Amino acid sequence: MTAQQTEAGHGSPIGAYPQRYRAAEARGVRLGRPLRLLGRVRHVDEELMARIGRGFGERDEPGARLADAIRMRAGEPGRVTMGQFRTALEQGIDAVPDAPEALRAFFAEVGATPAWVDWDLLDRGARVSRRLGQNAADVLTQLSLIGGYRFGGPPDLLVATGGLVGDSTRRRLGETQKWVVAISQPGSLRPGSEAWRLTVHVRAMHALVNSTFEPQWDSARWGLPINQSDQASTLMLFDGVLIVGARGLGVRISRAESRALMHLWKYVGWLMGVDADFLVDSEWERHRQAYHVLLAQADISEAGPQLAQAIVQAQRERRYPGWPRLLQGLRATWEKERLLSMLTTFLGPTSMRELGLPLRPPWAHLYIAALNTVRYRVVGRTRWGRRRLLAWGDSVSQRILDSHFLDETPEVSPLKP
Helix, strand or coil: CCEEECECHHHCECCCCCCCCCCCHHHHHHHCHHHHHHCCCCCCCHHHHHHHHHHCCEEEHHHHHHHHHHCCCCCCCCCCCHHHHHHHHHHCHHHCCCCCHHHHHHHHHHHCCCCCCCHHHHHHHHHHHHHHCHHHHHHHHHHHHHHHCCCCCHHHHHHHHCCCCCCHHHHHHHHHHHHHHHHCCCCCCCCCCHHHHHHHHHHHHHHHHHHHHCCCCCHHHHCCCCCHHHHHHHHHHHCHHHHHHHHHCCCCCCHHHHHHHHHHHHHHHHHCCCCHHHCCCCHHHHHHHHHHHHHCCCCCCCHHHHHHHHHHHHCCCCCCCCCCHHHHHHHHHHHHHHHHHHHHHHHCHHHHHHCCCCCCCCHHHHHHHHHHHHHHHCHHHCHHHHHHHHHHHHHHHHHHHHHHHCCCCCCCCCCCC
């Protein structure tokens, strides 16, 4: 187990659940109706609800010990420097002379690949992800990311850290795209690979954010800044919600493809320090968990509209490869209107109003679903068609990445103690 109950910020223990727990359950029931059907939920599992409630007060303990060691003052015994962390990440822990215990324990944790990992199944999951192309980017941005802003807690932390507001929005979106593209590459996530290093980097980054914000965070209200239940919820946005959203756009995803994609993100979740209770291979079980997570959430906070509107505005800050400079504004307007049209379909009028976003007719969803019907249900059933979908997915993913980074190097920001 990588998580345990901890002391909260403001000096109050998280023995009881935080105030956000089930604070807007009726709203969660309304928003979760599709998940209830998909997860075949006949009644609320109170044991699962209690597990989610406890998770709000649990952290990734190996990550927390590493973060505490990084934030020690120079000269203190056991201190980990950023140089030592980078060396261990890029070359292995044995490349760090006299490695501090917290650093050695952290890399022993992420290096102990579970016996349940099936590398062939991971590779198939990566291929499924690559074939989704633009659909994956659409679902993860609209239904997963912006859809997740409808609940208080994590969005408030993002605003506090400045992670997805102001001028940083475009780059942060690009960094997420960089990570997802890396995970989808052939042979991804083998220990030492780029995707593996990026995932471990993100885990350490989360631990540092937790360590930095926990003393002043309102944990009595929200739980720990980055906690097990919120991490599990985020994982659900990348696997179960991605599958449901892509199908909603007309993409054919078979049971075998669904299982492969779930397995891919199960291992990603393990690397990220998500507790084993929330790691699943079954799409059905994921939808069941996701429904209960919805019931445990608080209502929307002021941070949600701020973040959602920043992402819509960021479409004008991207650079669109292949379009002349004089037409960049026209393409930016197209992307903004396309985004709003798809959001209206995915989230519905009530959520759009809650996020302060204008409603649009569902024209984008209609043309995308028509294209995907041809791509995945006709062309994609042939061997040649599957190869073409992979090539298309790779090309689109690269263009999206380039559009977010402009002339910058497409990489994840360095850790800051």
